[in-house]
Amino acid sequence: MDGGSEKSAVRNARILIISIVGVCLVVGFILVIRLTAQANIPVSDERPDALAGSQDACVECHRQSSPGIVQQYSHSSMASANVTCNDCHVVSADYPGAIAHEGSYVLHSPSTAKCQSCHAEETAQYLQSRHALPSWVAVVGSKDLPADLMAQYQSIPEGQFAPNKERNAIAALEGEDITHFACETCHAIGKPAVDSSTGQCQKCHLRHEFSLEQARKPETCNACHIGPDHPQWEIYQESPHGIAYATGGYRYNWEAEPGTLTVKDFPAATCSVCHMSGFGGAPTTHDVGDRLSWYLFASVSQRRPDWEKNKQSMQSVCLECHNQQFVNDLYDKADNATLAVNAFVDQGSQIMTPLREGGLISPKAFDEPIEYQEFELWHHWGRTAKFGLWMQGPDYTQWHGAYEMVKTLTEMKAMAEDILNQ
Ligand code: HEC
Ligand code: HEC
Ligand code: HEC
Ligand code: HEC
Ligand code: HEC
Ligand code: HEC
Ligand code: HEC
Ligand code: HEC
Secondary structure, eight states, X not given: OOHHHHHHXXXXXXXXXXXXXXXXXXXXXXXXXXXXXXXXXXXXHHXXXXXXXXXXXXXXXXXXXXXXXXXXXHTSHHHHTTOOHHHHHEXXXXXXXXXXXXXXXXXXXXXXXXXXXXXXXXXXXXXXXXTTHHHHHHHHOSTTOOHHHHHHHHTOTTTSOOOOOHHHHHHHHHXXXXXXXXXXXXXXXXXXXXXXXXXXXXXXXXXXXXXXXXXXXXXXXXXXSOSSSOXXXXXXXXXXXXXXXXXXXXXXXXXXXXXXXXXXXXXXXXXXXXXXXXXXXXXXXXXXXXXXXXXXXXXXXXXXXXXXXXXXXXXXXXXXXXXXXHHHHHHHHHHHHHHHHHHHHHHHHHHHHHHHHTXXXXXXXXXXXXXXXXHHIIIIIIHHHHHHHHTTOHHHHIIIIIHHHHHHHHHHHHHHHHHHXX
């Protein structure tokens, strides 16, 4: 081999190496771009801007005065389907709550009646659920409901089961300046509007995107299902379903056509998959009570009127991913554990009975420390234990639930002794 061909061999090898490195860099770069794109680009950005070049007066002017609203709405599926600002906002001059605006009359807050005109089925299901009137009645009571709303309230099959209104005494202690931002914000999901239609769909379908992805994500439910008394969000986060969502949820098919969802779209369960989405044998529902067998929120839980049918619906969701034996086993054990929590709550009531019967504590609610203990026993710890065991949150069942119950019972006994011996 002469010197020249040796050099050209070295040069060829160099060119080869440089080419390989170059190709690797380009391929790597493309892969990184594609992966970050998949992980980060919100779906709404992939949908075309349906209002680009729109001549609609509302759109043109609001593009200046509130561009955020137009930007969000322009990427919604409703905008693509030619639903306009007018369809939700514009009403006749005599419509309750109408505001004169730029030559027409608009609603500041489109009510359920507006959504209902196009979404009758979802609205009908929602109105039969505890998210509707029962949730508002829970805070303000039913005595001031006008006749039509009273009839609607009374027609809700699971709506009137409503024991334990101790919280209302707490609301009274706190005062309306506070409860406006507290009880009423969450419970407004079922608040009647001025046109006397019920509820606020926008508590779950944030305006103006009205995106399925947003409604389906568990963070939407966590607006209200959170905290020491109903920590469904925290429980979900520590459950295997929540871990699967946190680590792989970006791959789920969030915009899948409703009613057709399968394990290919959602490989693990979300709040919506278990409680609302059409999945397995269970059809899509806006009645979140449809799949529940117990009234878990009560101090002492009892069965719901249609509990066997509801249980079957929920189980048909589980069965898409688990086998019947696994699910039966969990339900049997969870039924027993629910009864065990009931028994702890009963023990608390027995501690209080001689104090109440002997007139040793005042009839006024929440003016003595032991009443807070009695309340937290079921309202915080008992319910947390039940929610935890039904939704796979062992830490909530144990250290934020059952442990707090046995500790509280011990403290209540000591406090009751002191009062009896005074
Ligand atoms: C010429 C400009 C213009 C046009 C046309 C217009 N708006 Fe507005 N709109 C505004 C401005 C500015 C505000 C904010 C007013 C304020 O803050 O007091 C507003 C406020 C609103 C509000 C809130 C009302 C409230 O009191 O809270 C709604 C709802 C609304 N517009 C809907 C519409 C709809 C629907 C249309 C089409 C029928 C429309 N607007 C047409 C400029 C316009
Ligand atoms: C599908 C029904 C729907 C459509 C379509 C719609 N809105 Fe709304 N809009 C709502 C709802 C619901 C609210 C929230 C009311 C609340 O939370 O109190 C709202 C609130 C508003 C408000 C007042 C509150 C705020 O955030 O400032 C303005 C202004 C408004 N919309 C403008 C528009 C404009 C402009 C369009 C068209 C580009 C439009 N809306 C299309 C349902 C709709
Ligand atoms: C004028 C009729 C009309 C009104 C009023 C209306 N919608 Fe819609 N909505 C539609 C149509 C049509 C679609 C179907 C879009 C599609 O499937 O592509 C839709 C789709 C939706 C979707 C599904 C979004 C998706 O990506 O599939 C939601 C959620 C929704 N609407 C909520 C509401 C709410 C909440 C209100 C009241 C604040 C409301 N709509 C008022 C006609 C309407
Ligand atoms: C704006 C607050 C709010 C949001 C958001 C919310 N909920 Fe609720 N939810 C409530 C309230 C309040 C109740 C209690 C109603 C009652 O029994 O008085 C409730 C009750 C329930 C119940 C029990 C129903 C029954 O029959 O006892 C289920 C299940 C439920 N919600 C699931 C969900 C799911 C799933 C989501 C998210 C897709 C969600 N919720 C979003 C406020 C909310
Ligand atoms: C963070 C949101 C939130 C706040 C704040 C809140 N609640 Fe609730 N409340 C809920 C949810 C969610 C449930 C349903 C729990 C379940 O079904 O497991 C509920 C259940 C209830 C129930 C039992 C259901 C019924 O219809 O009897 C009552 C009563 C109640 N709340 C009253 C109140 C009162 C009074 C306040 C204020 C002192 C308050 N809540 C504050 C979210 C909230
Ligand atoms: C508790 C939260 C919640 C409330 C309140 C709520 N929705 Fe929904 N909505 C959802 C979820 C979650 C989905 C997606 C269900 C699925 O996975 O298929 C949905 C889906 C929808 C769809 C699309 C359904 C389809 O088959 O295309 C419409 C339309 C809709 N909702 C309208 C409404 C209307 C109208 C109201 C008020 C009467 C309302 N929603 C109240 C959570 C809610
Ligand atoms: C794997 C399915 C599954 C997931 C995921 C799930 N739940 Fe549940 N949930 C259940 C079961 C099962 C029950 C108890 C059913 C019964 O009573 O038979 C329940 C009970 C509840 C209750 C109690 C209702 C009452 O009687 O007081 C609420 C509220 C609730 N879930 C909300 C949520 C929320 C919010 C999320 C998400 C943060 C969620 N769930 C996630 C299956 C699930
Ligand atoms: C869409 C699929 C899917 C649905 C629906 C589903 N799960 Fe799961 N589940 C999973 C996955 C994935 C895991 C974690 C991996 C595993 O253990 O296989 C899991 C794990 C569990 C575990 C194991 C808990 C532990 O600590 O090991 C229980 C219990 C459970 N699920 C109960 C239920 C119940 C009850 C339902 C119905 C109310 C349900 N699941 C619905 C996918 C699902």
